[in-house]
């Protein structure tokens with residue numbers, strides 16, 4: 001699966017748009033509204049016809065490497081054949097069934113397998129995407145305290161956090177340009193600083209100490225839950241923290257009798273070099289949200305895993321105890337079949353994610369020598385580095401410049417502000433990875 005398709009080995013030829021900002025090459029489709037996209041500022045989306053392994057093929061025949069796993073979901077590679085076959089097979093047997101009165105084997109199997117790799121987390125609740133996976137954790141945490149007759153309102157999240165775009169998830173996330181229009185309606189969340197770190201960072205201990213002191217202060221107020229993205233905050237710019245910091249956070253949360261929610265929507269399923277970031281960080285959350293890589297990136301699905309003790313607080317003859325939450329497509333059998341096939345691949349080849357950091361490292365070391373880059377950092381399959389902000393013009397403009405230059409070299413990247421990062425699917429071969437770094441290096445040199 002990870003071998004590049006040989007009869008398509010010609011390098012992609014991209015004739016980049018040489019236009020200025022504002023003069024767009026192709027018009028935007030009059031009936032579509034694309035996410036996070038601004039017609040007045042951005043290039044229009046390009047038509048993709050197929051994908052295989054790390055490659056995407058455009059309608060005009062160009063091929064580009066998907067260096068960010070299509071927004072962090074494509075886990076093994078595009079068109080991974082065993083997952084495609086599992087979905088096709090399941091579609092012919094049972095495509096969907098109401099999950100309130102019925103259960104089915106793909107769901108049972110997936111729940112058993114995931115609970116097995118998460119000792120202590122014995123209950124699994126299905127939903128549809130990362131945001132709902134987080135919402136479900138949040139509602140369970142709040143209702144848990146309510147059902148126990150000791151309601152707690154305070155929630156603690158980290159600076160820079162991103163937990164999704166629905167209202168609850170948005171409230172947990174950092175306030176930003178993205179949340180501005182809704183800020184007055186977002187519920188209050190206490191914020192703890194995030195002591196992000198990088199190679200040769202000499203200030204990290206000092207900043208970790210400050211964050212822990214702040215957390216201790218906040219935890220003096222009875223707290224329903226503390227939510228964090230373990231090891232790597234994705235959307236805030238691949239901000240990485242040390243495992244020891246997370247252990248100290250977990251200790252304090254536990255000592256305060258509060259619940260710890262790990263949002264592993266992005267970090268789950270090998271991205272950080274271990275099957276799950278919480279395992280690598282040696283923390284034991286009470287609730288976990290998983291989504292992006294769950295189905296190998298084939299179908300939208302999420303799960304929230306919780307401790308048995310939490311579930312038991314919802315069991316009782318009083319209907320008030322029930323978790324009144326569900327989605328039309330809860331536990332969709334196609335999604336479950338895809339997730340089971342994806343897990344089988346991960347279990348058969350742990351070396352693919354465990355060994356990825358070592359493949360990044362020499363390239364990232366080389367890239368870090370660029371004078372206009374700083375703060376190189378690496379965690380499993382995720383490599384990131386910052387453009388020095390002092391020399392940057394307008395950040396969105398620079399990001400777009402880099403994206404265009406890389407596209408011209410056959411590599412699709414999507415910088416986050418001044419953060420350049422690669423988060424490739426496991427099918428990315430050595431030569432292809434080298435091509436990604438070559439493209440980034442050239443793009444940065446030509447800024």
Ligand SMILES: *Cc1c(COP(=O)(O)O)cnc(C)c1O
Nearest residue numbers: 129130131162163164234265266
């Ligand atoms: C992407 C993401 C989400 C939201 O997932 P969606 O599927 O986009 O709703 C939540 N948390 C984290 C950490 C994410 O990276």
